[in-house]
Amino acid sequence: MVATSILMLVLTLSGCLNGDGETEPLDSADLGVPEAGAGVDGFDWTGLNASYPYDALTQYCLDAGNCTYWDGQFHQGTVYELDTTVLDAVVLPVPAAEPVSATTAAGMATSAWSLVETYAADWFVDAWELNTYVVGQDVPSADAVSDPEIIVLSESGQRSTSIGLNAEQVACSVTDGLPTEAQSAAFVPGSLATRVYPVHEHDGMAIFAAECITGGFRCLALNFSGALGGNNDLYDLVAHEVGHCLGLSHVGDALDFNARFVPVADIMAYADNPSRVSCASNLNARVMEGIYAELAGQERPAWMDAVDHMGMDPWEYETVDCPLPPPGILARQTT
Numbered sequence: 404m405v406a407t408s409i410l411m412l413v414l415t416l417s418g419c420l421n422g423d424g425e426t427e428p429l430d431s432a433d434l435g436v437p438e439a440g441a442g443v444d445g446f447d448w449t450g451l452n453a454s455y456p457y458d459a460l461t462q463y464c465l466d467a468g469n470c471t472y473w474d475g476q477f478h479q480g481t482v483y484e485l486d487t488t489v490l491d492a493v494v495l496p497v498p499a500a501e502p503v504s505a506t507t508a509a510g511m512a513t514s515a516w517s518l519v520e521t522y523a524a525d526w527f528v529d530a531w532e533l534n535t536y537v538v539g540q541d542v543p544s545a546d547a548v549s550d551p552e553i554i555v556l557s558e559s560g561q562r563s564t565s566i567g568l569n570a571e572q573v574a575c576s577v578t579d580g581l582p583t584e585a586q587s588a589a590f591v592p593g594s595l596a597t598r599v600y601p602v603h604e605h606d607g608m609a610i611f612a613a614e615c616i617t618g619g620f621r622c623l624a625l626n627f628s629g630a631l632g633g634n635n636d637l638y639d640l641v642a643h644e645v646g647h648c649l650g651l652s653h654v655g656d657a658l659d660f661n662a663r664f665v666p667v668a669d670i671m672a673y674a675d676n677p678s679r680v681s682c683a684s685n686l687n688a689r690v691m692e693g694i695y696a697e698l699a700g701q702e703r704p705a706w707m708d709a710v711d712h713m714g715m716d717p718w719e720y721e722t723v724d725c726p727l728p729p730p731g732i733l734a735r736q737t738t
């Protein structure tokens with residue numbers, strides 16, 4: 404049942420991102436747990452162990468022709484170029500049945516990205532900093548108020564705001580909410596940003612990022628359905644969005660690129676397991692080291708230029724265990 408709903412979710416989301424309507428959603432096949440040394444299709448999985456948090460290794464991309472990576476590794480790439488190693492994230496109150504616990508969950512999902520340092524190089528731990536401020540619970544710094552790099556904004560139910568506005572308008576003209584009508588009316592394309600990223604939207608979330616003339620990189624993560632599914636769903640949704648805002652791409656099951664093998668428990672995967680919340684992995688840490696290397700005075704790693712995505716052997720893969728958010732009303736009803 405759980406496997407079925409995961410598959411359904413994967414197929415639904417794949418279809419959702421598939422804007423041109425031409426690529427068929429990918430089916431998945433369970434390869435089972437490889438025996439030590441037995442190999443799967445020529446790959447030697449010796450050493451794959453409990454550090455990989457799912458029982459089964461799932462093959463997502465089934466034929467080499469449709470697969471960006473037809474190898475035995477996990478992959479992840481980048482979506483944004485950041486301009487600072489010190490990031491302020493402002494989490495706005497979540498309109499939910501239990502707003503305090505939902506807002507706490509959204510704050511936890513954001514600040515949990517600091518745990519990526521568990522796997523990061525010393526220079527990254529020294530240079531990189533994520534300060535999370537939950538409006539109504541924390542007192543933000545002056546910097547965070549005037550120039551937040553990341554804003555997490557939640558709506559309950561259908562997406563009702565920001566339709567018709569582009570990423571430049573949304574990301575660059577907000578500090579404490581969406582742009583006012585007057586701001587939108589006065590908007591001249593190109594007046595607010597030097598670089599505008601495409602809006603990234605799927606699964607009840609939309610991410611608007613731009614290099615704003617005032618304030619530099621800014622990313623607004625709009626979540627418009629997560630509060631409806633309970634706090635674990637909300638947590639995973641917000642953590643996934645914030646992962647994008649930190650510069651991370653998906654991990655090969657979202658049709659932005661396709662990998663034969665996918666770390667399905669990764670927070671940047673499309674697959675979802677409602678029994679747990681997903682948290683930063685060492686794959687995320689390697690990619691973030693690439694994103695922030697030059698900003699921290701380090702050499703840009705070769706994979707950033709040579710190939711589009713970082714590769715990692717599955718048996719190297721690990722994730723942090725995150726604390727669960729407080730249960731919400733919906734979470735209690737379903738357990």
Ligand SMILES: [Zn+2]
Nearest residue numbers: 605643647653
């Ligand atoms: Zn995504």
